[in-house]
Amino acid sequence: MIEFPDIVNIPLAAWIDSAMSWLLKHMDGFFDVIGLIILQVVMAFEAVFLFIPWFIVIPLIGLAGWKLVKSWKMALVFIVMLLMIGSFGYWDLAMRTLSLVIASVFFSLLIGIPLGITMAGSDRAEGILKPLLDGMQTMPSFVYLIPALMFFGMGKVPAMVATIIYAVPPVIRLTNVGIRTVDREAVEASKAFGATPRQVLFDVQLPLAKPSIMVGINQTTMMALAMVVIGSMIGAKGLGMEVLLAINRIEVGRGFEAGISIVFLAIIIDRITFSFSEKNEKRK
Amino acid sequence: MSDNAKEKPAETVQVEIRNLWKVFGRDPKKIVNGPLKDKSKEEIKKKTGCVVAMRNINLDIRKGEFYILMGLSGSGKSTLIRNLIRLVNPTSGSVTINGENVTKMSSEDLLQFRRKTFGMVFQHYGLLPHMTVLDNAAYGLKVRGLPKGERFAKAMRSLETVGLKGWEDSYPGALSGGMQQRVGLARALANDPEILLMDEPFSGLDPLIRRQMQDELVELQDRLQKTIIFVTHDLHEALKLGDRIAIMRNGEVVQVGSPEEIVTQPADEYVEEFVKDASPAKVLTAGSIMEDAKVLLYNWEGPKTALTLLRSHKRKAAFVVDKGHKLLGVIKESTLEKLIEADEKPSILPSDSIRKVSTVNEDTILEDLFSIVNENPYPIPVLRGDGRLAGVVTTDQIFESISPAEGENHD
Structure with missing residues (x-):
């Protein structure tokens, strides 16, 4: 059998390792600052969600189900699901997970929407970003954990960094597509009346792309939830960690309770964020 | 190509189009400046992959004139009207409006120029579905930065002009096509522009509504005396509305003339074919x-x-x-x-x-x-x-x- 020649050896792994150590050595302060900002935001969300007692959160989410999803049945389902999470003894962990998700989505949108707008405005930006986004989405999600761990250590922050990277592509993509598919004449009309690029963006492109952007936000949120669970492997407290512990100790029942709590959270988040995009379509 | 501007020297030329070219594709300048310039559209497309949308257009449009750009789809008429305010930038040539060279304007000047000189009406209305009829009609004024009260007052007057009083709080989606186009027209008129650009504004409407809108536009023009540059592919519409008509084909202007001249003295076989179906009873005057x-x-x-x-x-x-x-x-x-x-x-x-x-x-x-x-x-x-x-x-x-x-x- 003919082996692949040893001479043709691209030391990619070595390069990346040395790049990482260079970054760690010289950019340490930079990562510390980023980590601190992320931590502050997530702590703020956690403080809010852990401060508000369950008997207020549950009716509020029920109300959201009724008003936003426009179905009292859905509201009832939400309430029952939340009560079940509470009865499993996972209320605090669920709120921690929720805070992580919301903080991650917050950062994802902060990065993703402007990037999507840039991408829609320039074919070159689209040409560069598109393969990058494809790569980000096809990459197995744990892969992000390793560099995140190295730059930010254990805990919430690296989990969130990995989550942000994993969850940001849909909102970028759908912002881009949404803006690009806005009625050409509406944009032309705005320009014909002498609107500045900024006016075109805020008066026409963003409002008309809103349903599409909302679908992007919905998908980003769902992916963030999935990743936050995985993020528990590097020390992010929450429902994911409960599942991980249950697996390690082979406690099927406990794992199931935690797992189903995650599913309940996912359903609630999905229905509520999805209702935003539907509501906007109806107004048209 | 004939140009009748010399026949009536007393009237001022407001829009002057000189040697205007638009080529889509890679390196369009090379075609306009190179030896391929005189080759046919098909040949250029085959050799370079570039599409010649407009070839060496020269037109003079007078103040107060109802000027029609007519041609089939792909004839370059919509590209031409967009070049006038540089929604599409020409490859070469110049457009001079009110003595100002539009082709050389900086983007900031261009915005100001669009705001004060033009109103535009689109084939599919180009309305903003998330805004009310009143907000839509006031949009041009909002872009200009007019305070709310003033722009709503002007927009209301404009809506009244087009017969849409009472609809100002509706959303465009609730209106019929004809009414949506009235909003489009009101939006264009609210600015009180000198020049009205209309890109096939009535093509999407039912024949009956279309005729009604045409009649109203004629009436409006009698009153307002704007310069109107109107794109259409409908000969009857062109003959009915136009003071002068420029017929375009494959990106070139084939003939310019009054409706009567077009029908009675077609410049070539293409125009002849075009006007064959035109009823002289609608064109010839007593x-x-x-x-x-x-x-x-x-x-x-x-x-x-x-x-x-x-x-x-x-x-x-x-x-x-x-x-x-x-x-x-x-x-x-x-x-x-x-x-x-x-x-x-x-x-x-x-x-x-x-x-x-x-x-x-x-x-x-x-x-x-x-x-x-x-x-x-x-x-x-x-x-x-x-x-x-x-x-x-x-x-x-x-x-x-x-x-x-x-x-x-x-x-």
């Missing part, structure tokens, strides 16, 4: 087919002179004019005889013996003459704008001038 009145009586002459004149031409009746050549009406042979036989012979033709007749103007189209011809045995007198008699039109002349193409019915 002024263009009238003849001089052969027998004309003057009211200060006596009945006797009149009768002699009438008999020498073997006529039973004739038109009577006064000293200023203003038409008074028609008088019959029998009436003259009675006047002569009467005891008191009048020295002039008495006005009560002259019968009033229906008249038309020089620019009345033939179609509108039919009903008059039907109920009127006499030739129809054609008047100038000041009421003076210009000539007469007979039934024979009407049918002669429309007979060649009047085989089918086009409505």
Whole structure:
């Protein structure tokens, strides 16, 4: 059998390792600052969600189900699901997970929407970003954990960094597509009346792309939830960690309770964020 | 290519288009400046992959003119209208509007220029579905930075002009196509622009609504006297609305002329084919087919002179004019005889013996003459704008001038 020649050896792994150590050595302060900002935001969300007692959160989410999803049945389902999470003894962990998700989505949108707008405005930006986004989405999600761990250590922050990277592509993509598919004449009309690029963006492109952007936000949120669970492997407290512990100790029942709590959270988040995009379509 | 700007030097040219080219594709400048320039559209496409949308366009559009750009899809007419305000940037050539070179403007100047000079109406309306009708109509004013009160007041007036009062709080989605286009028109008019650009504004509408909108636009133009540059692929629309028409084909202007010139003297086979179906009755005017009145009586002459004149031409009746050549009406042979036989012979033709007749103007189209011809045995007198008699039109002349193409019915 003919082996692949040893001479043709691209030391990619070595390069990346040395790049990482260079970054760690010289950019340490930079990562510390980023980590601190992320931590502050997530702590703020956690403080809010852990401060508000369950008997207020549950009716509020029920109300959201009724008003936003426009179905009292859905509201009832939400309430029952939340009560079940509470009865499993996972209320605090669920709120921690929720805070992580919301903080991650917050950062994802902060990065993703402007990037999507840039991408829609320039074919070159689209040409560069598109393969990058494809790569980000096809990459197995744990892969992000390793560099995140190295730059930010254990805990919430690296989990969130990995989550942000994993969850940001849909909102970028759908912002881009949404803006690009806005009625050409509406944009032309705005320009014909002498609107500045900024006016075109805020008066026409963003409002008309809103349903599409909302679908992007919905998908980003769902992916963030999935990743936050995985993020528990590097020390992010929450429902994911409960599942991980249950697996390690082979406690099927406990794992199931935690797992189903995650599913309940996912359903609630999905229905509520999805209702935003539907509501906007109806107004048209 | 003909250009009629020289015929009426008194009128100011507002939009001057010189050697304008637009080529889509890689390195379009190379085509415009290189040897490929004179090759056909197909050849250029084959050799370089570039699409020539406009080739060396030269046009002069006068102030207050209703100017039509007509052609089939792909003829470059929509590209041309977009080049005027650089929604599409030309590859080479220049557009000068009100003495300012639009092609050389900085983007900041261009924004200001668009705001103060233009209003534009689009084929699919280009309305903003998330804003109310009033907000839509006020959009151009909002872009300009007018305070809310002022822009809503202006937009309301504009909505009233197009007959949409009472709809200001609706959303465009709740309106019919015709009404949405009225919003589009109101939005364009709210700015009180000097030049109105209209890109196939009525193409998407039902025939009945379309005709109604056309009529209203004509009426509006009579009142407002804007310069209107109107793109259409519909010949009947072009003939009905336009003061002048530029016919485009494959990115070139084939002919420029008044509706009448286009129909009666098509520049080439392409235009001829295009206008083949045009009914001359909708284009030709009374002024263009009238003849001089052969027998004309003057009211200060006596009945006797009149009768002699009438008999020498073997006529039973004739038109009577006064000293200023203003038409008074028609008088019959029998009436003259009675006047002569009467005891008191009048020295002039008495006005009560002259019968009033229906008249038309020089620019009345033939179609509108039919009903008059039907109920009127006499030739129809054609008047100038000041009421003076210009000539007469007979039934024979009407049918002669429309007979060649009047085989089918086009409505």
